[in-house]
Amino acid sequence: MDIIKTNQLTRKYGKQYAVNNINLNVKEGSIYGFLGPNGAGKSTTIRMLLGLIKPTTGSVQILGKDLTKHRMEILSQVGSLVEAPSYYGHLTGYENLEAARRLLGAPKSRITEVLNIVRLNKAADKKVKNYSLGMKQRLGIATALLNKPKLLILDEPTNGLDPAGIQEIRELIKAMPKHDNMTVIISSHLLSEIEQMADQVGIINKGELIFQDSIDVLKEKSKPKLHIGVNRADQAFTFLKEQGYDAKLTDTRVIMEDADPVFAEKINYTLLSEGFRVNRLEEVKQSLEDIFIELTGVGESV
Amino acid sequence: MMSKVVNSEIVKYKRTWLWILPLIIPFIIVLANGLNIFLRYDTIVQQAAKDGMTMWDPIWIFSFFLILLAVPLEVTLITSIIANVEHQGNSWKSIFSMPVSRFQIYVNKFAWSTVLTIISGFILMIGIIILGMMVGNDTFPWTHILGFSLFPFLTAVPLIALQLWLALTFQNQAIPITIGSLGILLTILGGQLPLGRWLPWTFYVQVLPSPNQESVGLPWDIVGTSFIIGLLLLFFGFIHFRKKEFA
Numbered sequence: 001m002d003i004i005k006t007n008q009l010t011r012k013y014g015k016q017y018a019v020n021n022i023n024l025n026v027k028e029g030s031i032y033g034f035l036g037p038n039g040a041g042k043s044t045t046i047r048m049l050l051g052l053i054k055p056t057t058g059s060v061q062i063l064g065k066d067l068t069k070h071r072m073e074i075l076s077q078v079g080s081l082v083e084a085p086s087y088y089g090h091l092t093g094y095e096n097l098e099a100a101r102r103l104l105g106a107p108k109s110r111i112t113e114v115l116n117i118v119r120l121n122k123a124a125d126k127k128v129k130n131y132s133l134g135m136k137q138r139l140g141i142a143t144a145l146l147n148k149p150k151l152l153i154l155d156e157p158t159n160g161l162d163p164a165g166i167q168e169i170r171e172l173i174k175a176m177p178k179h180d181n182m183t184v185i186i187s188s189h190l191l192s193e194i195e196q197m198a199d200q201v202g203i204i205n206k207g208e209l210i211f212q213d214s215i216d217v218l219k220e221k222s223k224p225k226l227h228i229g230v231n232r233a234d235q236a237f238t239f240l241k242e243q244g245y246d247a248k249l250t251d252t253r254v255i256m257e258d259a260d261p262v263f264a265e266k267i268n269y270t271l272l273s274e275g276f277r278v279n280r281l282e283e284v285k286q287s288l289e290d291i292f293i294e295l296t297g298v299g300e301s302v
Numbered sequence: 303m304m305s306k307v308v309n310s311e312i313v314k315y316k317r318t319w320l321w322i323l324p325l326i327i328p329f330i331i332v333l334a335n336g337l338n339i340f341l342r343y344d345t346i347v348q349q350a351a352k353d354g355m356t357m358w359d360p361i362w363i364f365s366f367f368l369i370l371l372a373v374p375l376e377v378t379l380i381t382s383i384i385a386n387v388e389h390q391g392n393s394w395k396s397i398f399s400m401p402v403s404r405f406q407i408y409v410n411k412f413a414w415s416t417v418l419t420i421i422s423g424f425i426l427m428i429g430i431i432i433l434g435m436m437v438g439n440d441t442f443p444w445t446h447i448l449g450f451s452l453f454p455f456l457t458a459v460p461l462i463a464l465q466l467w468l469a470l471t472f473q474n475q476a477i478p479i480t481i482g483s484l485g486i487l488l489t490i491l492g493g494q495l496p497l498g499r500w501l502p503w504t505f506y507v508q509v510l511p512s513p514n515q516e517s518v519g520l521p522w523d524i525v526g527t528s529f530i531i532g533l534l535l536l537f538f539g540f541i542h543f544r545k546k547e548f549a
Contacts, residue, residue: 050399073401085391088393091314098313
């Protein structure tokens with residue numbers, strides 16, 4: 001079952017489309033990585049999922065119910081952390097959780113539980129204004145967990161954290177669905193981060209969802225490719241195409257999807273027999289990062 | 303559900319000035335009155351004997367302007383603290399991602415502001431009674447006592463609705479506080495304006511008895527009008543707040 005399902009979700013600011021016809025499908029029990037460069041529309045989408053802002057058109061279904069009609073019921077089963085941390089600086093960590101707990105009607109014992117989960121039990125009686133950013137962010141996650149949510153929505157939870165803080169939050173999130181059969185949707189602009197946690201990925205760019213599938217499908221795209229350096233590259237390319245091979249042509253090289261040694265040998269032989277002179281047979285690995293950049297077009301100018 | 307919101311708010315207001323303000327403002331008014339009488343005791347006693355006044359009258363004369371300043375000041379500060387608790391740590395988005403309605407939050411903040419303001423009026427009343435007894439009064443002119451303590455705070459409801467809306471709308475609290483301070487001008491001048499007696503800044507002026515005259519009964523009509531105007535302003539404020547998007 002899809003825990004989140006959006007239908008042609010669109011949000012306009014003036015004439016600009018911040019989010020354009022997005023159909024998200026988040027499967028139950030998965031960690032869904034919501035990826036996109038800064039300003040792509042991640043936060044706008046997530047705010048619409050929580051009902052903080054209203055879609056211009058389109059609709060959101062969470063846990064099988066329409067968000068506009070059953071907002072309260074849905075939100076009682078959702079925990080969330082939206083971008084920059086929310087907190088009461090003059091209160092201690094414990095008191096912050098207590099304020100939220102009273103609103104949610106969760107049992108008092110739950111505070112100690114969530115403090116343990118995010119490992120803030122030692123800092124529970126310190127004022128939150130003295131917390132580091134990482135601690136504030138962990139407090140936010142603790143708050144999100146108070147009502148034992150079925151769905152946890154985290155918007156850029158590692159933004160601005162140092163590597164140790166990022167690592168800590170990552171470990172925390174990875175462990176979650178295992179515990180309580182929770183579904184997690186987590187947004188980020190860093191693929192490397194999502195790659196280590198998510199099993200489903202959605203990539204948004206300029207307000208449009210340009211990829212949505214399992215992480216394995218995305219990884220498939222990063223299979224090594226065979227780069228062939230050859231004289232008369234354009235003719236070689238046409239020749240290979242005629243032979244029924246799937247190939248691509250760059251300025252000086254022919255690129256093929258398969259980098260298997262036996263295949264490389266075969267191609268090399270075919271080209272040589274036809275009178276082409278092969279000077280390179282290179283296996284080139286593409287990182288997910290490269291694919292991300294390729295998909296989103298960000299980084300072209302670098 | 304409303305009780306959940308009320309209970310949650312109590313936690314948030316810990317270690318804020320919210321608990322001290324409703325005490326400190328009546329305390330200052332009573333203290334200033336006490337000092338006035340203490341320092342000018344002989345003059346005041348002579349004057350009172352000559353004009354046939356009681357020892358209540360110097361308290362009314364001196365309280366008049368203090369109350370005109372205290373009510374808008376207190377309302378501005380209380381509503382600002384109540385709103386700023388949320389602005390200061392970006393907590394709106396977090397609150398409204400929880401199963402709680404905007405109406406509950408808005409009305410709850412209004413209720414806290416109103417109750418604290420009215421408590422302040424009660425404390426002032428007690429303080430004034432104690433002071434009056436200390437300076438030798440043995441009669442209790444209740445319409446004046448109420449008119450110079452509880453009633454001005456009771457009729458601050460429209461101002462509370464207005465200032466709360468401002469404080470909730472603007473993240474930067476300098477704006478509601480500036481407007482609140484400028485409001486003191488309207489408190490003093492509002493009566494001269496056409497329709498002035500319908501302004502949120504003039505109700506607590508209208509209920510003040512004139513210091514030197516026999517009272518003509520408690521101004522329940524003004525209290526009633528102020529409540530109606532207050533609820534209207536609360537309603538319009540909420541209509542706006544309901545549509546506001548919290549980023």
